[in-house]
Amino acid sequence: xxxxxxxxxxxxxxxxxxxxxxxxxxxxxxxxxxxxxxxxxxxxxxxxxxxxxxxxxxxxxxxxxxxxxxxxxxxxxxxxxxxxxxxxxxxxxxxxxxxxxxxxxxxxxxxxxxxxxxxxxxxxxxxxxxxxxxxxxxxxxxxxxxxxxxxxxxxxxxxxxxxxxxxxxxxxxxxxxxxxxxxxxxxxxxxxxxxxxxxxxxxxxxxxxxxxxxxxxxxxxxxxxxxxxxxxxxxxxxxxxxxxxxxxxxxxxxxxxxxxxxxxxxxxxxxxxxxxxxxxxxxxxxxxxxxxxxxxxxxxxxxxxxxxxxxxxxxxxxxxxxxxxxxxxxxxxxxxxxxxxxxxxxxxxxxxxxxxxxxxxxxxxxxxxxxxxxxxxxxxxxxxxxxxxxxxxxxxxxxxxxxxxxxxxxxxxxxxxxxxxxxxxxxxxxxxxxxxxxxxxxxxxxxxxxxxxxxxxxxxxxxxxxxxxxxxxxxxxxxxxxxxxxxxxxxxxxxxxxxxxxxxxxxxxxxxxxxxxxxxxxxxxxxxxxxxxxxxxxxxxxxxxxxxxxxxxxxxxxxxxxxxxxxxxxxxxxxxxxxxxxxxxxxxxxxxxxxxxxxxxxxxxxxxxxxxxxxxxxxxxxxxxxxxxxxxxxxxxxxxxxxxxxxxxxxxxxxxxxxxxxxxxxxxxxxxxxxxxxxxxxxxxxxxxxxxxxxxxxxxxxxxxxxxxxxxxxxxxxxxxxxxxxxxxxxxxxxxxxxxxxxxxxxxxxxxxxxxxxxxxxxxxxx
Numbered sequence: 001x002x003x004x005x006x007x008x009x010x011x012x013x014x015x016x017x018x019x020x021x022x023x024x025x026x027x028x029x030x031x032x033x034x035x036x037x038x039x040x041x042x043x044x045x046x047x048x049x050x051x052x053x054x055x056x057x058x059x060x061x062x063x064x065x066x067x068x069x070x071x072x073x074x075x076x077x078x079x080x081x082x083x084x085x086x087x088x089x090x091x092x093x094x095x096x097x098x099x100x101x102x103x104x105x106x107x108x109x110x111x112x113x114x115x116x117x118x119x120x121x122x123x124x125x126x127x128x129x130x131x132x133x134x135x136x137x138x139x140x141x142x143x144x145x146x147x148x149x150x151x152x153x154x155x156x157x158x159x160x161x162x163x164x165x166x167x168x169x170x171x172x173x174x175x176x177x178x179x180x181x182x183x184x185x186x187x188x189x190x191x192x193x194x195x196x197x198x199x200x201x202x203x204x205x206x207x208x209x210x211x212x213x214x215x216x217x218x219x220x221x222x223x224x225x226x227x228x229x230x231x232x233x234x235x236x237x238x239x240x241x242x243x244x245x246x247x248x249x250x251x252x253x254x255x256x257x258x259x260x261x262x263x264x265x266x267x268x269x270x271x272x273x274x275x276x277x278x279x280x281x282x283x284x285x286x287x288x289x290x291x292x293x294x295x296x297x298x299x300x301x302x303x304x305x306x307x308x309x310x311x312x313x314x315x316x317x318x319x320x321x322x323x324x325x326x327x328x329x330x331x332x333x334x335x336x337x338x339x340x341x342x343x344x345x346x347x348x349x350x351x352x353x354x355x356x357x358x359x360x361x362x363x364x365x366x367x368x369x370x371x372x373x374x375x376x377x378x379x380x381x382x383x384x385x386x387x388x389x390x391x392x393x394x395x396x397x398x399x400x401x402x403x404x405x406x407x408x409x410x411x412x413x414x415x416x417x418x419x420x421x422x423x424x425x426x427x428x429x430x431x432x433x434x435x436x437x438x439x440x441x442x443x444x445x446x447x448x449x450x451x452x453x454x455x456x457x458x459x460x461x462x463x464x465x466x467x468x469x470x471x472x473x474x475x476x477x478x479x480x481x482x483x484x485x486x487x488x489x490x491x492x493x494x495x496x497x498x499x500x501x502x503x504x505x506x507x508x509x510x511x512x513x514x515x516x517x518x519x520x521x522x523x524x525x526x527x528x529x530x531x532x533x534x535x536x537x538x539x540x541x542x543x544x545x546x547x548x549x550x551x552x553x554x555x556x557x558x559x560x561x562x563x564x565x566x567x568x569x570x571x572x573x574x575x576x577x578x579x580x581x582x583x584x585x586x587x588x589x590x591x592x593x594x595x596x597x598x599x600x601x602x603x604x605x606x607x608x609x610x611x612x613x614x615x616x617x618x619x620x621x622x623x624x625x626x627x628x629x630x631x632x633x634x635x636x637x638x639x640x641x642x643x644x645x646x647x648x649x650x651x652x653x654x655x656x657x658x659x660x661x662x663x664x665x666x667x668x669x670x671x672x673x674x675x676x677x678x679x680x681x682x683x684x685x686x687x688x689x690x691x692x693x694x695x696x697x698x699x700x701x702x703x704x705x706x707x708x709x710x711x712x713x714x715x716x717x718x719x720x721x722x723x724x725x726x727x728x729x730x731x732x733x734x735x736x737x738x739x740x741x742x743x744x745x746x747x748x749x750x751x752x753x754x755x756x757x758x759x760x761x762x763x764x765x766x767x
Contacts, residue, residue, distance in 0.1 A: 067091045074152060078154055094164070094170055095301055098128055098170065099302070099303050101130065101131060106127070107127040108126045109125045110123075111125055121144075126139075141158075177328065183355065185356065185587055190275065191316070192273070194273075195269070196406070199222060199246065200241050200411065201244065201264050202241055206263060213262065221244075221252070228722065246398070246400045246406060279399045283397075284391045284428070285315055286316030287402050288399075290308075291304060309403075313534075314425070322355065324352050325353070327347075327349055331344045357587060358587045362702075367695075371695070372714070376392075377426040377680070380676050383675045385584075386583050389676065391427050393424070395420050398415070425534075427564050427565050428565050433556055433560060433561055433562075435651030435652070439500050442553075443500075445515045447618075449512050452503065458498065458502055459485050460473060461473065461498065467504075471498070471551065474650070489624070490621075492625070493624035504554030516553050519609065523573070530603070539560060569677075572665065575665035575666075575677055586600065625647055625648065641709075643666060643668055644664050646693070650689075657686055659683050660688040662678075662693045664696055676700070676703060680693075680696050
C-alpha cells in the first residue's frame, strides 16, 4: 500500500512539471537581472566580553573596599544564594580580622585563564597586605559565567581567601598594651595610667558644723580655691550633685582622716588614663576619645579594640602611634562550629613610649589660673631654643571628663558643648588681627626698604590724611593730647598710628606695595610654625591692590590674621638676634627600657630679613615701650624687677570689643633661667596696655622668682588667681548612686604675695 502511494505522488509531480510553461531566454534574463539587484547580506559580529576587564573591575573594587560594587558583578545564581548585606559583612569581617591596609590592602596578579564560550576559569595570586601580620599570599580560582554577554563571578567563600572555603572563619584575638605617659619637663606626670578618684558633693548633705574642714579638704584635693568652693555651695540647690573634679587615690588616702568626718562628699574610684591637676595645658596635651560607631570598622582594621580609646586632640593625637605602643594580636582560622583549625599569624605587644614635654608645670598651672573668665591665650617660649614652657588657652576644660569610667562623666556637661568652646586651642588655631604689635614688622619694612630711617620725624596728631582719607590716632578716642613730633623709633614706643599710616602710604608711593607682605612672611606670619600639634597658618594678603589696604595692614588690621604662637616665635627671633626657631613641645621620647628614641635639638625655621643695625633699632624702641615715661606699657611694667622689651596691641574686632595683645621678651642673661618671649592675647578685653600687659608681668615675675612673685593682682582678680566676679553656678543634676573622686593637689602658693601696687598716673594705651 505504501509503495502504491509513493507511485501516485511521483506521477503527479511529473505531470505538473510537464504542464508548466517553459522559461524562454527573456524570462531567464529577467530572473537573472532581478537576482543581481538584491542587496548584499549584512554580517553582524558581536564581540566576546573581555575577561581581563571583568577580573580587573572586581579586584579593583575589592582594593577600594567597594563591596557593593563587587556584589553587583556576581552571577544571578550567586546573588540569589547570598544577600548583599551578608556578602558585605563577610568581606568586612575578613578585612578587620586580617587588619587589611586601606587602599593597598589587596594586590593581585593573573596567573592563567581557561575560556569557553560561556564559562571561564581564572587563577590569581593575591597578596593580603595587613597592618599587623605582614603580607599573606594565596592563589585563588575564580569561575566566571557569561550572562547577557557580560562575564559575571560565580562566588563562594574561598574567593575571599582559600582558607575560608566551606564556611571557615577568621578570628583576631587582641592583646592590650599600656599607653605611654606624658610628663612635664621636671618629670612630673601630666597624663598617665593611674588609680583615680572622682569627687563631688551635695550641699544639702554637708555637715554645717564642719564646713571649714570641708572647704580646706576640697581645696587640697581639687584645683579650686576655698572662695570658689564657697560660691559653688551657695549657688547650688540642696540636692544638686556638684562636680568638683578628680585626684589620685594616693591623695585621697592622705586626706582620708578628714574625709571620714565629712558627710555629703562622694568618692568614686576608678582606674584609667588620668590627667593631673584637672588637666595641664589640656588643649595642647589633648584628650582621649572613644571610637564612634561610624569609625569602629576603620579603627579595628588598624588593630584597635571596639571599646578602646585613642588620642583625639593635641599631643595625644599627634603622637598616637608612639604613645599607644604596639598592639599584640593572634589570628586564628576556625571551622564553622568555632573550633580552631590553625593559628595563621601572631604579633607580640609592646608598651607605648612616654613623652617628656617642654612644659614647666608650676608656671603652666599658675598661668592657667590667671585669665579668669576671659577667652584668651598665653605663650611662654625660650628665645634661644624654641622650647615652649607654658601654653595657655582659656577657658579650660577637664580632659578626665571624656572617660566613662569617671563617675563625674555622667554629671558634668560635655566640654565640647560648653560656651566659648574650651576644647579649642586658641594658641595654635586662634587666628586674630595683630593690631599694633604688627607695627614691629611695619617698622622693619620701612627701615629695610630705606623709605624711612630711625630718626625721621613726623607730627603725630589726633588724625592725619593718608591715601586721601582722614585717619585717627588712639589718643583721640582716649581724650589724651596728641603725641606731637616723634621720630620713627619714638613712633613705635608711642604706638603712633599716624606714623604707620604714613609708612603704608609711602611704601605704595615708592613702588614697594609688597614690602609689608614680604616682611610678614620673613617674620614667619602666614606660615605654619612646625609645632608638633595641629595649627593654623593665619592669613597675610597675597597682594596689596590699593593704598587703603596697605595702610590698614601697616597697623595690623584689615585682612591679616595671626596665631599667638606665631607671634611668640617672631618675638623670640627679635630677642635672639634674628633666628626663627621652630616652637617645640616635646623634649624627649623614651621607651620602657629608658633609652630615648628622640631628644630635643633646636631647629631653625629661618632668619628675620632685617639687618643687625635695624634690628637693634627695633629692640631699643621695644625697650622704650616700657622704660620711657610716654611708652604705652610704662605704667604697667616700668616697676617690674626684670629687664624686658615689649609692644602693646589693641586689635579692632568687627564683632565686638577689641582684642588686647601684649608681646614681649626678657633680657636677664641668667644661666639658670633662659630668657623667654611671652605673648598674651585676651579676646574682647579692650586695651592691650591695660589688660594684656599685666599678664605679661605676671608670667615674667613668676618665671624668674621661682613662683614667689605674682607680679600684681590682675584687673579682674579679687586676689591672686581668684576672679572678682562670681563663679558660674554648677549645673543641677541628680545625686549619683555610688561614691566620688579628685585631681592632684594644686601647687602651693606659699610666698606668692602680691606686689604692693604703686599709685599710677593716668593710663595711656593705643588702639
